[in-house]
Amino acid sequence: MADNAENVNPNMVVRFERAPHTRFYMCRSCKNHLLSLQNQLFRDQGLNAIICQNAVNVSVENEDSSWTLNHHPVVNVLCNQCNTTQGQKFLRTPLPTRAVQEGRFLLYLNKMLYWDGNQVVYADTLQPAAED
């Protein structure tokens, strides 16, 4: 059976505030907000990605479309506004680690922008991003 506990209500759009004390990640394609820095658990240096417990404003593909990433079964996670693949969600894995556990999200830095409290930068290079 599918676990619906972490499904985000598609009608509920979460927005973080751009303020000096806030830090959050956005979709690089459409600037949809994806997660706050507080939700970041780990950095995967090899994949240049963030591992977090949950993300907002995303849709998760059906388990029927699962595939294997570094020996872990995953499904793709898409921005629910522009449908760009942002990363993967880990399914139950025979090889859990401290970072990789069922239900967590892996989001790629080169797919995202980052609000650093002062300006919007590319999440992977931290170079200022052009605004609209």
Ligand SMILES: [Zn+2]
């Ligand atoms: Zn998007």
